[in-house]
Amino acid sequence: MNARTLTDFSTLTGRLEAVDVVVALPGKTLLQGVSAQFSAGQVTAILGPNGAGKSTLMAVLSGQRQPSSGEVCLAGQTLAAHTLADLARVRACVAQETQVAFEFTVREVVELGRYPHRRQPSRHEAAIVLQAMQATQVDHLAERALNTLSGGEKARAHLARALAQVWDNVGDHSARWLLLDEPTAALDLQHQHRMLQLARDWACEQGVGVVAVLHDLNLALRYSERCVVLQGGQVVASGLTPKVLTPACIAKVWGVHAQAVPALGGLAHRLQYVFEPV
Template sequence: MIEANHIGVRKSGRWILRKAGVQVRAGELVALIGANGAGKSTLLKAVAGEITPDEGAVSINSKILADWPAAGLAKVRAVLSQSVQLPFSMPVIDLVEMGRYPYQGQEPGGRTREIARLCLKQVGLSGYDDRDIRTLSGGEQQRAQLARVLAQVHRESESGERFLLLDEPTASQDIAQKQQLLSLLRKLANEAGLGILTILHDLNLAMQYADRVVLLRGGHLLKSGPPETVLTPEGIAQGFGLKARVVRTPGEALPHILTCPTAVDLFQNEETAIP
């Protein structure tokens, strides 16, 4: 399990994250949501070990993050940044194979490429092996990067807890691709036992696919729990300054969120520093 407790991060002498936290269990998909500037990416980076929090601690499988050796950590968690721009050309298959770097010298010949192709198939990019990554659309590049992190945590045996940390994986995807991608993540959580922490902006996708939702506002943890208990009209108003209705359509298992034209303090001029 990933545990991040009482996380605080200061920047330029100001708190941008304070007393925030999240837990992610194996087989669980957790959606991290909140308005722009709420601290989602900062919390994800702290969990990933990309930044060291000024307060609090992060542990993976009961071991403090700083105590993990780099190679061991790479085998249990993989990170997908919001946007990864390569400054040079590279075949797509080579990019995906980079995810297998922690296993270098531990796999039989040809197995690394087999795993890379399997992961490309999972993200809908079969046959893209020899394409130059820089010629792909923004959405295709993001899916190729997702294939890379899937390759990183792929194992022949499903034993051992593994985690994906994803910063807006649906960015640049069309409406159908967003559904397919979240369906894939849901399947990986259910069938492969991956623990997944992902930043999402689409509240209906969070409602549909997440086991739990963590709502941040102004660098603080506002609410955490099952989607239907967090994504209420009150929760959406508090977290986003937006009026919304949560409605159930006959025959549908889950409710839908309908945002209203009238905002509640949407552009309020509040101080962004955290006390």
């Protein structure tokens, strides 16, 4: 069974939005009045140099960290207005580092993604788990203990778990969300592209809203429609990715010179850069 393909994403409800979010610690402010909107059917990249606040913003969007002020809204309501059970049925998160305390197999980890649907299970539960593993190319590792895998294999297994969690629409036209914090960090080049192409396919073909923290600007240019650029805990640019990631923006935020080069693989319409120190 494949997740149902949607043709009219305008019928989906559930825009994810950060409104004037502040995250402050004693002596340090991690986010300063951050506002950003994320839409279903798109890949949005959260970008910025180290320490810009990318993972902090992702933690606030996922509800793992409470803002000092401001709020995160989903479908026009604050996250606190939604039950955790309802959120879990439409939103899946993949953190930078996820520790598993027990010797769960890959299959068991991916099956955990179906736990929020236990009261109204699909007729195809086993098939969903298998196809989620196949989508991230970990099906051959199904009976391996997760803690015996490489970092990249673990990352792909956790993505399979997230896919399984939001595999189906829940029947009320709510948008589904994948929140990915540095999903390519542990992956080799091939799997970086495979993972982001998979995320893009889910966004474009099924209307899933994908929000991903990325470091590689060329990956963002290739796979994201929109981006939010953070610097010093503030939004310094947002909008369509190729219009935001200009050489001037890159020089200002990252301190490197960006020179456009022809894209490979029939992607001449897509921008990509080589980088040199300013």
